[in-house]
Amino acid sequence: MNERARALTAGVALLERAIDYTLGSLRVVSPAVLCRPTPCARWNLQALLDHMQDSFEALNEAALGHVATTRSPVPVGGPAPIGGPALRNSALRNPALLLRDCATEVLGSWAGTIRTEVISVGNVPMTAPMVAVAGAIEIAVHGWDIARACGERRPIPPALAEELLDLAHLFVTDQDRPVRFAARRRPPALGSAQDHLLAYLGRDPK
Template identity: 25%
Template sequence: MPLMTRATERTSGVVRGVRQEQFGGSTPCAEFDVRDLINHLEWVADLFESLGRGGSMTEQGPYAGDFPDRAERTLAAWSRPEAWEGSSPGMGLPMATLGQMYLVDLVVHGWELARATGQPYEPEPGAVAQALDFTDQMVEMGRQRGAFGPPVPVPDDAPAIDRLLGLVGRDPSWTP
């Protein structure tokens, strides 16, 4: 939970730093421009709030510009001990697995948005290490479900964030 909280705070800070004139800019995720990526983050927050409360999958709605508020509700849902127990009726996965998935989303999408908008982004080393370890175990399932792209080769001695990005199909050297 502390790693989720800090990753959420850092990504929320990046979202708050995006200027409206940057909305049409490209991102490391070819399917999203900046506005679409923020909208995706809004959906991620809604989805994981619902799942954290034992709910179902949610549909992505239109851009609302309120990711930080939605993310706070997600953290509130997951701050309850029972949120981490059992399996999700909405996704059929252990709740702890879903918590890890949220962490990966926040770290990776926070990096993408910061890179796309020229903002600094320094994810917490513990969050990156946890996300990398989890992703390394789940990468094939993630690719099968379309969550991750083909791997991008990075050196074995690259920083952990670069190895995480390469594993999920992002080029750590991407620039707009």
């Protein structure tokens, strides 16, 4: 296996672990909590789920080699549901159900990819491992956001948090603030890798 293939394998494995963690957070979402605030400033849980729907769609496109920079607007009230009447009604009541299906689709898309060449993200060239790693950071941290909005404490697994922390320092710069991420915060004394990751990405880890 050459170096590019090894990097892709590692990036996909990290993305799979991030999605597995976030799937657990999505299971605690109910229609009653969609209006709750999240650690993402100015976003309630419904808005965060809508954003994640867009992120999963982008990751699916990336597996095919190109990510569009513009998408159709997400309808007010959540993503457009798919499937038969029962699935559509369930997704309207709880969009997390549809998002779980999207996450599973992303896992399948990336598990089967052998793409090692450059992926076009709009007009910005990125390698497949870079896209997978960036997706892993975003998905894992939003998984934590979802759990907190639902009143649950679901720590990011320590080994995953350590890897994401190292990579976040490479992938998230001052140019990403305040549009993609809020200003970094000071982590607690003797904080864990998760605490440092969340603080670096503008969240209060307490």
